[in-house]
Amino acid sequence: MRLLFAFMLLVASPALAAVQEIDGDTIRIDGARVRIWGIDAPERRQTCRIDGVERPIGKEAIEQLHSILAEGELRCRKRDTDRYGRTVAECWAGSQSIADAMVRSGWAWALPRYSQDAYLPAQQEAEQAGRGVSSGRRTCEAPARFRRDHPR
Numbered sequence: 714m715r716l717l718f719a720f721m722l723l724v725a726s727p728a729l730a731a732v733q734e735i736d737g738d739t740i741r742i743d744g745a746r747v748r749i750w751g752i753d754a755p756e757r758r759q760t761c762r763i764d765g766v767e768r769p770i771g772k773e774a775i776e777q778l779h780s781i782l783a784e785g786e787l788r789c790r791k792r793d794t795d796r797y798g799r800t801v802a803e804c805w806a807g808s809q810s811i812a813d814a815m816v817r818s819g820w821a822w823a824l825p826r827y828s829q830d831a832y833l834p835a836q837q838e839a840e841q842a843g844r845g846v847s848s849g850r851r852t853c854e855a856p857a858r859f860r861r862d863h864p865r
Contacts (some may be wrong), residue, residue, distance in 0.1 A: 732787060736821055737774025739799070740782075742789075746799045750792045751828025752812045753856045754778070754821035758863075761846060761853035770846055770853065774820040777845070779812045782806050819845020822855065 733741040737754025740747050755761070758793020759771040770779035793801040804811045816832040819839035823832035840847045854862075 725762050734775045734778045737778050739772050748795055748799045748801045749812050750801050750803045751824055752821040753818055756859055759859050763851045764849035769808055777818050777820040784809055819847045
């Protein structure tokens with residue numbers, strides 16, 4: 714079980730909490746949704762054709778987030794609240810930025826509008842190396858377009 718050290722995010726003092734991956738850029742901490750700041754990852758039910766094969770990229774992004782979270786104690790710092798009322802936070806697993814690791818792995822896109830280009834070098838590296846949604850010949854739609862075209 715992964716443990717969380719939250720500071721000034723959801724509780725006034727450090728606490729141990731249950732963590733669950735919702736999708737590649739959202740986690741649930743003791744029932745509260747937290748959106749990872751500065752990135753956009755495939756939606757849970759999103760697929761993509763890569764090298765002629767339809768792949769469950771939403772589930773693959775969740776698996777990547779799960780492995781990143783396993784790297785160390787989770788810390789989050791609140792940056793904002795989104796239009797849905799979710800906390801938007803910068804989070805780290807051990808010393809590793811979760812957003813940077815997700816983008817660098819190719820399982821999330823940088824959102825420079827929000828992150829002031831912080832994750833663009835990681836995105837360029839993932840694209841050049843052909844990682845995640847940048848692998849092979851692909852027809853992956855951006856998560857924002859997927860959400861627009863496939864409302865729940």
